[in-house]
Amino acid sequence: xxxxxxxxxxxxxxxxxxxxxxxxxxxxxxxxxxxxxxxxxxxxxxxxxxxxxxxxxxxxxxxxxxxxxxxxxxxxxxxxxxxxxxxxxxxxxxxxxxxxxxxxxxxxxxxxxxxxxxxxxxxxxxxxxxxxxxxxxxxxxxxxxxxxxxxxxxxxxxxxxxxxxxxxxxxxxxxxxxxxxxxxxxxxxxxxxxxxxxxxxxxxxxxxxxxxxxxxxxxxxxxxxxxxxxxxxxxxxxxxxxxxxxxxxxxxxxxxxxxxxxxxxxxxxxxxxxxxxxxxxxxxxxxxx
Numbered sequence: 001x002x003x004x005x006x007x008x009x010x011x012x013x014x015x016x017x018x019x020x021x022x023x024x025x026x027x028x029x030x031x032x033x034x035x036x037x038x039x040x041x042x043x044x045x046x047x048x049x050x051x052x053x054x055x056x057x058x059x060x061x062x063x064x065x066x067x068x069x070x071x072x073x074x075x076x077x078x079x080x081x082x083x084x085x086x087x088x089x090x091x092x093x094x095x096x097x098x099x100x101x102x103x104x105x106x107x108x109x110x111x112x113x114x115x116x117x118x119x120x121x122x123x124x125x126x127x128x129x130x131x132x133x134x135x136x137x138x139x140x141x142x143x144x145x146x147x148x149x150x151x152x153x154x155x156x157x158x159x160x161x162x163x164x165x166x167x168x169x170x171x172x173x174x175x176x177x178x179x180x181x182x183x184x185x186x187x188x189x190x191x192x193x194x195x196x197x198x199x200x201x202x203x204x205x206x207x208x209x210x211x212x213x214x215x216x217x218x219x220x221x222x223x224x225x226x227x228x229x230x231x232x233x234x235x236x237x238x239x240x241x242x243x244x245x246x247x248x249x250x251x252x253x254x255x256x257x258x259x260x261x262x263x264x265x266x267x268x269x270x271x272x273x274x275x276x277x278x279x280x281x282x283x284x285x286x287x288x289x
Contacts, residue, residue, distance in 0.1 A: 020075045022050070025068040033060060040236065050076065051083055059236035063090055081110035085123060085229055092126070097134050104130065121147045121154060122227040128160045137168040147225075155184040155191065156225035162194050171201040181223075182211070185252045187282075188223035189215045219282040221248055240270035247276065251283055259283040 030038040037060040044053040054069030070087040077083065085107040091100035104127050111120050128143035144160035151157060158177040165174035178195040185191060196211030214220060226249070234241045243266035250259035263280040266273060 022072045022075060023068050025050075025053075025072070026064045028057065028062050028065050037237070049073075051080070054083070054086065055233050056236060058086060058090065058233050063094065066090060079110060079113070081107045081115055081119075082229060084110070086233065088126070089230065092130055097130060100130055101127075101134075116228075117150050118226055118228060121151050121157065122225050122229065124150070125156050125160055125225040126227075128164070132160075132163060132167060137164050140164045140167075153184065154225075155181045155188060155223055158184070159188075159191050159194065159223065162191075162198070166194060166198060166201075171198040174198045175202075185223050186254070187220045187252055187286075189217070189220040190222045192220065219285045221251055221279055221282060223252055238270065240266035240273050240276060243269065244273065244276045244279070247279055247283070251279060251286075256283045256286040260287065 028041070030041060033041070037056075041053070041056045041060070041062075044056045047053075050069045051073035054066045054073060057063075057066035057069060067087060067090055070083045070090070073080070073083040074087070084103040088100045088103035088107060091097075091103060104123060108120075108123055108127070111123060124143045124147035128140045128147070131137070131140035131143060141161065141164045144157050144164060147154070147157035148161060158181040162174040162178035162181065165171070165177070174194065175198055178191060178198060181191040182188065182195055192211045193215035196208045196213075196215060199205075199211060200208035231242065231245060238244075243262045247259045247262035247266060250256070250262060260280060260283040263276050263283060266276040267280065270276070
């Protein structure tokens, strides 16, 4: 039944009294792409589902084609929060902050009617990051506070709130969030860096040096918000991505055996993956190996 859904959407669109007008998707020369990428794009193009095709283009950095597909998917399935979210990610990547802000707001509205807390937290943190880039610290705090209310024991919203406070020249306000972040994720290099920066601005040199040194430790890795929708795109282009991501999650949780296991799987799929190899070395260091 699921396989028939894309064709069903197209059929419904064609059957409406006012047909949905879809935009032309820019041509992509598949002969210039990796054979795996070309095969995936052909398969999804033949299936007739613009959203799934957009994800394939997105995974392989074919941005204009991916954006057109996502816009078409939004017209055919206006209740699906995935398509404005993915469109927003690409627009943010391209530096079009006003357009990304608009599409993220649309995705957030749709998430109110459905979607998991994990997805809502990821979107709120993305919106917070966008506003920090735009220089609107108050708006950034609002988004990170929403993420924090949904998941108070998640480190990502606290790291965001700490960043927002630091960029607002409020290092004292950043401290409680960043202290808790490093308690939750002791091996998060970015949390230690921000905490060290806060202590340095407050004139607490010894604590600043301690955390800035930990930020550079070879057995620490950056923490990022869990984003299941982004993972669904990234894994299309990188079969090692899911294992790499799981390995990082296990590492930050202190489960170094599990981290090493997943990172070895990632390297088996992609031996030249520098991130997986570096993180595996960090996990093995923690295991005394």
